[in-house]
Amino acid sequence: MSKKVRLGIVGIGNQGSNYARLIVEGRVPNIELVAIVDTDPVRRDFAVEQYPGVAVFEDYVALLDSGMVEAVVTTVPHYLHPQMGIQALERGIHVLVEKPAGVYTKQVRELNEFAASKPELTFAIMFNQRTNPLYRRLKEIVESGEIGAIRRTNWIITTWDRPQAYYDSSQWRATWGGEGGGVLVNQAPHQLDLWQWICGVPKSVYAKAGFGFRRDIAVEDEVTAVVDYGNGATGAFITATHDLVGTDRFEILGDAGKIVVENSKTATVTRLRRSEQEINASIPADDIWKMTSDQFDPDEYYTQETLEFDTAWGGQHAIVLENFAANILDGTPLIASGSDGILGVRLANAIHFSSWTGKEVPMDFDEDEFLALLNKKIAEEGKFPQRP
Amino acid sequence: MSKKVRLGIVGIGNQGSNYARLIVEGRVPNIELVAIVDTDPVRRDFAVEQYPGVAVFEDYVALLDSGMVEAVVTTVPHYLHPQMGIQALERGIHVLVEKPAGVYTKQVRELNEFAASKPELTFAIMFNQRTNPLYRRLKEIVESGEIGAIRRTNWIITTWDRPQAYYDSSQWRATWGGEGGGVLVNQAPHQLDLWQWICGVPKSVYAKAGFGFRRDIAVEDEVTAVVDYGNGATGAFITATHDLVGTDRFEILGDAGKIVVENSKTATVTRLRRSEQEINASIPADDIWKMTSDQFDPDEYYTQETLEFDTAWGGQHAIVLENFAANILDGTPLIASGSDGILGVRLANAIHFSSWTGKEVPMDFDEDEFLALLNKKIAEEGKFPQRP
Numbered sequence: 001m002s003k004k005v006r007l008g009i010v011g012i013g014n015q016g017s018n019y020a021r022l023i024v025e026g027r028v029p030n031i032e033l034v035a036i037v038d039t040d041p042v043r044r045d046f047a048v049e050q051y052p053g054v055a056v057f058e059d060y061v062a063l064l065d066s067g068m069v070e071a072v073v074t075t076v077p078h079y080l081h082p083q084m085g086i087q088a089l090e091r092g093i094h095v096l097v098e099k100p101a102g103v104y105t106k107q108v109r110e111l112n113e114f115a116a117s118k119p120e121l122t123f124a125i126m127f128n129q130r131t132n133p134l135y136r137r138l139k140e141i142v143e144s145g146e147i148g149a150i151r152r153t154n155w156i157i158t159t160w161d162r163p164q165a166y167y168d169s170s171q172w173r174a175t176w177g178g179e180g181g182g183v184l185v186n187q188a189p190h191q192l193d194l195w196q197w198i199c200g201v202p203k204s205v206y207a208k209a210g211f212g213f214r215r216d217i218a219v220e221d222e223v224t225a226v227v228d229y230g231n232g233a234t235g236a237f238i239t240a241t242h243d244l245v246g247t248d249r250f251e252i253l254g255d256a257g258k259i260v261v262e263n264s265k266t267a268t269v270t271r272l273r274r275s276e277q278e279i280n281a282s283i284p285a286d287d288i289w290k291m292t293s294d295q296f297d298p299d300e301y302y303t304q305e306t307l308e309f310d311t312a313w314g315g316q317h318a319i320v321l322e323n324f325a326a327n328i329l330d331g332t333p334l335i336a337s338g339s340d341g342i343l344g345v346r347l348a349n350a351i352h353f354s355s356w357t358g359k360e361v362p363m364d365f366d367e368d369e370f371l372a373l374l375n376k377k378i379a380e381e382g383k384f385p386q387r388p
Numbered sequence: 389m390s391k392k393v394r395l396g397i398v399g400i401g402n403q404g405s406n407y408a409r410l411i412v413e414g415r416v417p418n419i420e421l422v423a424i425v426d427t428d429p430v431r432r433d434f435a436v437e438q439y440p441g442v443a444v445f446e447d448y449v450a451l452l453d454s455g456m457v458e459a460v461v462t463t464v465p466h467y468l469h470p471q472m473g474i475q476a477l478e479r480g481i482h483v484l485v486e487k488p489a490g491v492y493t494k495q496v497r498e499l500n501e502f503a504a505s506k507p508e509l510t511f512a513i514m515f516n517q518r519t520n521p522l523y524r525r526l527k528e529i530v531e532s533g534e535i536g537a538i539r540r541t542n543w544i545i546t547t548w549d550r551p552q553a554y555y556d557s558s559q560w561r562a563t564w565g566g567e568g569g570g571v572l573v574n575q576a577p578h579q580l581d582l583w584q585w586i587c588g589v590p591k592s593v594y595a596k597a598g599f600g601f602r603r604d605i606a607v608e609d610e611v612t613a614v615v616d617y618g619n620g621a622t623g624a625f626i627t628a629t630h631d632l633v634g635t636d637r638f639e640i641l642g643d644a645g646k647i648v649v650e651n652s653k654t655a656t657v658t659r660l661r662r663s664e665q666e667i668n669a670s671i672p673a674d675d676i677w678k679m680t681s682d683q684f685d686p687d688e689y690y691t692q693e694t695l696e697f698d699t700a701w702g703g704q705h706a707i708v709l710e711n712f713a714a715n716i717l718d719g720t721p722l723i724a725s726g727s728d729g730i731l732g733v734r735l736a737n738a739i740h741f742s743s744w745t746g747k748e749v750p751m752d753f754d755e756d757e758f759l760a761l762l763n764k765k766i767a768e769e770g771k772f773p774q775r776p
Contacts, residue, residue: 151602152610154626156542156639161679163671206594206614213620214539214664222540224614224622226594232601234612236624238542244667244689245646245658247639251544258633270633276602279632283551291549301632358748 005094005325008035008069010060010084012043015098016075019321020051027318030325037063060084064091071096071122071328073321077172078185079103079387082111085123085338089114094122096324100189101125101341103180104374104387105349106367108342115338123338124324128316129190130197130336134267134309138252138259139198146271148256153199153227153235159246159263160187160239167217174217176377177384182211182219184348188239192344193336195237199252201343203230204362209355214242218381225351228360257302267307273300393482393713396423396457398448398472400431403486404463407709408439415706418713425451448472452479459484459510459716461709465560466573467491467775470499473511473726477502482510484712488577489513489729491568492762492775493737494755496730503726511726512712516704517578518585518724522655522697526640526647527586534659536644541587541615541623547634547651548575548627555605562605564765565772570599570607572736576627580732581724583625587640589731591618592750597743602630606769613739616748645690655695661688 007023009016016036023033036047037057047056057063064072064087071094074084082102085095095115102108115123129135141147160183172178179185184192196202210222222240229235250261257271272279279301283291290296298304319335326332346363353370354361375386395411397404404424411421424435425445435444445451452460452475459482462472470490473483483503490496503511517523529535548571560566567573572580584590598610610628617623638649645659660667667689671679678684686692707723714720734751741758742749763774 151630152626152628154544158641163668163676163679165671165673166676166679169673169676206596208594208614208616208622210620210622215668222622224624226596226612226614228596232598234596234598234610236612236626238540238624240540242539242664242668243641243646244660244664245641247542247648249637251635253546253628253631253633258631260635272632276630276632280551280603280630283553285553285557288551288554288557291551291554360746 002030003329004030004032005328006034006068006070007031007325008037008063008072009033010037010063010072010074011076012036012038012047013075016073017046017050019073019075019317020047022318022321024051028321028325030322030329035063035066035068061087064088064093069093071325073126074098077178078180079107079178082107085111086114089118089121089123092121094324094328095338096124096126096321097338097341098126099193099341100185100345100348101338102345103185104367104371105342105346106371107387108345109367112339112342122324122327122334124320124327124334125336125338125341126317126320127190127193127336127340128320129194131316131319132264132309134261134264134307135194135198137307138261138267141259141269142198142252142254146257147252147254147259147269148275150199150229150252150254151233152251152253153195153233154249154251155191155195155236156238156247156249157188157191158238158240158243159248160241161244161246162187162215162241164215167215172384174215174219175383176218176374176381179219180374181348181352182217182221183239183241184220184223184351187241188223189344189348191237191239192347193340195235196343196347199235200229202227202235202347202363204228204360205347205350205354206360207351207354209351218377220352220355223351223355225354265309267309269305269307270302271305272302390418391717392418392420393716394422394456394458395419395713396425396451396460397421398425398451398460398462399464400424400426400435401463405434405438407461407463407705408435410706410709412439416709416713418710418717423451423454423456449475452476452481457481459713461514461712462486465566466568467495467566470495473499474502477506477509477511480509482712482716483726484512484514484709485726485729486514487581487729488573488733488736489726490733491573492755492759493730493734494759495775496733497755500727500730510712510715510722512708512715512722513724513726513729514705514708515578515581515724515728516708517582519704519707520652520697522649522652522695523582523586525695526649526655529647529657530586530640530642534645535640535642535647535657536663538587538617538640538642539621540639540641541583541621542637542639543579543583543624544626544635544637545576545579546626546628546631547636548629549632549634550575550603550629552603555603560772562603562607563771564606564762564769567607568762569736569740570605570609571627571629572608572611572739575629576611577732577736579625579627580735581728583623584731584735587623588617590615590623590735590751592616592748593735593738593742594748595739595742597739606765608740608743611739611743613742653697655697657693657695658690659693660690
């Protein structure tokens with residue numbers, strides 16, 4: 001029998017119990033679930049009943065000090081990931097953090113720096129959408145240069161509809177002090193990661209956010225962000241939790257082609273026969289009427305391919321869990337290094353920062369200034385402590 | 389034989405000769421083409437040869453003073469529309485201005501104010517896309533309240549690909565001093581008008597524009613604009629002249645439904661069975677998993693209808709010309725009053741203003757401040773005189 005990683009799950013809420021189920025059902029063959037910790041007695045009772053033979057703790061430090069686990073996954077409110085990650089790594093325990101890696105870059109940077117000082121330990125993040133065959137293929141196409149240098153990106157992702165009951169289901173959800181944001185920190189981190197993973201990291205962002213626009217919450221339920229990649233290329237990101245019909249349309253325009261993805265399922269890939277700049281220079285004045293009257297023959301300029309993928313929900317989490325354990329056991333490359341988690345947090349912070357100040361914000365914004373603004377929101381809300 | 393309006397065409401370039409052809413081919417039964425004016429001798433020779441029996445002038449004031457025409461259409465560089473419109477109206481001549489009505493709101497406001505002082509004269513604008521059955525139907529649906537109050541709008545319209553040869557085809561094109569802008573004043577005015585005609589006029593705008601990004605021009609060949617309607621609703625408008633593949637996707641999200649238009653041809657109209665806020669309030673906590681796992685039954689919440697339209701290019705200009713003449717002859721209501729032209733100019737100005745200053749700009753921006761910035765661009769370009 002091959003070796004299994006002895007895992008502890010920190011937080012047995014929706015996501016934690018999902019992972020526990022995947023493991024006990026045998027869908028993550030290289031992981032053994034040995035311990036669970038939760039501060040909520042109701043959830044501990046659930047764990048005791050549901051997972052016989054698994055140790056259940058009230059205090060996560062006690063779990064870390066128990067010697068029972070060699071790795072943990074942190075499925076806790078976002079603010080807690082960095083400190084729990086550091087405390088685990090301090091004890092020589094491998095860490096898989098849930099997304100987002102934290103709420104503000106300062107805390108995530110501390111986690112990353114600490115993890116960098118422990119290169120012998122595995123530090124990963126649950127960017128399960130990076131296992132989605134569609135997005136993997138898109139990344140390949142972009143990285144291979146098939147569509148050329150990126151000139152513009154647009155992602156409208158409003159399929160994150162959430163009813164008020166969802167927001168009312170726990171005290172910390174959709175608060176500044178408990179969750180640290182709305183759609184940007186809870187639903188859209190997948191797209192914030194994929195967007196940057198595939199298209200690159202922007203240099204600055206301007207954003208307009210609706211705070212409690214269509215839901216009774218303090219944080220944002222809608223965002224319109226415009227990014228500048230610093231080389232002339234720009235992009236737009238639009239997300240919302242109040243669109244029952246929901247749009248998921250992702251466009252990447254390159255110098256040599258274009259990708260249009262609908263519903264995270266169908267990708268239309270256009271490959272130009274020559275670069276856009278070459279085609280542009282070659283069209284004679286006499287042919288302009290063809291462009292302006294839609295009479296030109298597309299075949300002359302490009303080919304199109306349609307890629308169809310199944311919706312890839314569910315199995316992805318098991319893949320990331322297995323990959324995390326495989327990295328621990330035999331050094332299999334990680335799907336997503338934990339240190340990548342800061343990218344999405346930074347973009348979400350920059351979007352908040354811009355929407356609060358009404359100004360364009362560079363991606364290397366002042367982290368302390370951001371935290372001061374966040375703490376002001378937390379103080380105004382008056383429900384949770386400010387953050388260090 | 390019924391009466392015909394005696395029309396003069398001011399400027400016999402591409403658009404002017406298109407209108408002349410429509411008239412002489414009998415596609416505008418209530419207009420008689422009696423005179424043409426152009427400053428370019430080559431175009432005048434063309435007119436003499438092409439339209440026998442039609443008087444050809446070199447100077448447009450001479451045409452206005454000739455007593456031959458009772459109405460004119462101005463198909464000249466955008467800057468000239470206001471002054472030519474005023475000079476015609478001064479002489480009791482009805483005016484149809486080509487879009488855009490002008491380059492900056494100050495000059496268009498002067499035209500509008502003068503036209504308002506001559507209510508007995510017809511003052512119209514060539515917003516031919518307002519005759520497009522698709523957009524007319526959308527406006528009906530929105531105005532009837534079928535999709536409720538508008539909460540967000542997105543229009544990606546990058547089907548305006550123009551090669552360098554197009555820009556090089558005349559001296560004034562794509563210059564600050566000659567044309568006054570790029571895609572916003574030349575290609576996208578149709579969408580800027582339709583967007584506001586259907587969805588309402590925003591209160592402020594933030595925009596990022598690419599000036600000579602992918603074409604060798606001084607003005608903008610790409611724009612990303614974010615608008616705020618002042619009531620929480622926001623919108624995005626993205627356009628470019630360097631996307632050979634081209635996207636035309638227009639979304640309107642309302643409180644009671646949604647419209648998604650693809651390629652100005654296919655509109656998917658979703659009508660919610662109850663308002664989004666009622667549905668939101670009615671979804672119990674136990675059903676949240678249905679939302680988060682895409683297991684809910686859409687039929688429970690809404691119906692969808694797909695409307696297909698033919699591409700409506702070509703005939704529209706004849707319809708607007710005929711409507712203009714009908715208004716003169718018997719008071720038939722105008723498709724687009726000339727005074728509406730200021731809306732698109734104002735939005736284009738606000739987008740330029742924001743992209744130059746990097747700041748969000750209110751729609752009631754300072755017109756003199758805008759003109760000063762525009763004149764600075766004209767001075768830097770050094771090809772054309774500054775504007776008063």
